[in-house]
Amino acid sequence: MEKYPSRLLENAVNEFSKLPGIGRKSALRLVLYLLRREKDEVLAFGQSLIQLRNDIKHCKMCHNISDTEICQICSNPARNNSVICVVENIRDVMLIENTHQYNGLYHVLGGIISPMDGIGPSDLEINSLVERTGNNEVVEIILALPTTMEGDTTNFYIFRKLKEKPVRVTTLARGLAVGDDLEYTDEITLGRSLVNRVLYESSLGK
């Protein structure tokens, strides 16, 4: 165990090393870096995190994070509100927006079904997706979840839930390598997989 010359320093190192991918050595390096910055800068950093966590809202429609009750995408009249793209989290919304290939709405599940991590359908925003889909305007649901076992399970669960609804359920073209995460896919591949989306049934290989 390291010995720190100051309790304040130790606290800050402890807090930093709770972050994913940051060990105690990196944490110490970051803390020492902050110690050399101006007080104002560190204050701004600390406050930006506290504010973020306290004041951030989730869009009541799509559950993306937002500074307003209804997010900029859902409230944009230029977007096509007959298509909803279902994603795992807000990072995926940003990734798809960056492809400039999609003009519909989103639905952020807040995770995917993963029994190993104790995440079941009721922990996700699936019911609210089914409700939104009841709306006559919606004609297509695009499932844009990771091509992992958990993603496939979630796809299938949602597909079953939407069976009675008069919508087409599609999924991203398998330009994505199986087992890959959306974050590490280049924008061209991701964009193409959106354009070439296929009916969920045909993606099962039946």
Add this chain to the structure above:
Amino acid sequence: MEKYPSRLLENAVNEFSKLPGIGRKSALRLVLYLLRREKDEVLAFGQSLIQLRNDIKHCKMCHNISDTEICQICSNPARNNSVICVVENIRDVMLIENTHQYNGLYHVLGGIISPMDGIGPSDLEINSLVERTGNNEVVEIILALPTTMEGDTTNFYIFRKLKEKPVRVTTLARGLAVGDDLEYTDEITLGRSLVNRVLYESSLGK
């Protein structure tokens, strides 16, 4: 340029990506992680950084960081106050403490002479080192700076400054590979280099 769904999110990502070694993608990942934590946890994180920067003190003797006016090492009567180990920064104090091979005091310069970065002797705690050395109790100054050109320059500058003083100036045994930083040296090598320290003159290879 990425488009963020929220100004608060963008702020936090901007702040994180100012840290060394953290790009915008890593920053976003860290921010999304924090968004999933409890409010209390994020509050504690933010406050620990602000407190650190606002309340931290530097020991008036050795300039190590400290929660008190005089640090725990300088005020510890069990430490040998006839030896002062000169280091670049507080990280190096922690590294040397972890070797459990040293029982003397420290002096933290706050950097090393580096004309390329605009750091000259007057930016460092060298004068206060010379003052401390005037004290009759001090019999040895150990120079424990990096074995880089900047470290060598600083060593030589301090050596010259202390020439009139009745102290032995030693330097860490060159068990350290030339060009290496203290942080990436294993504790055994670092400990041995402390035990085998040699007179500064002989380290010049004369």
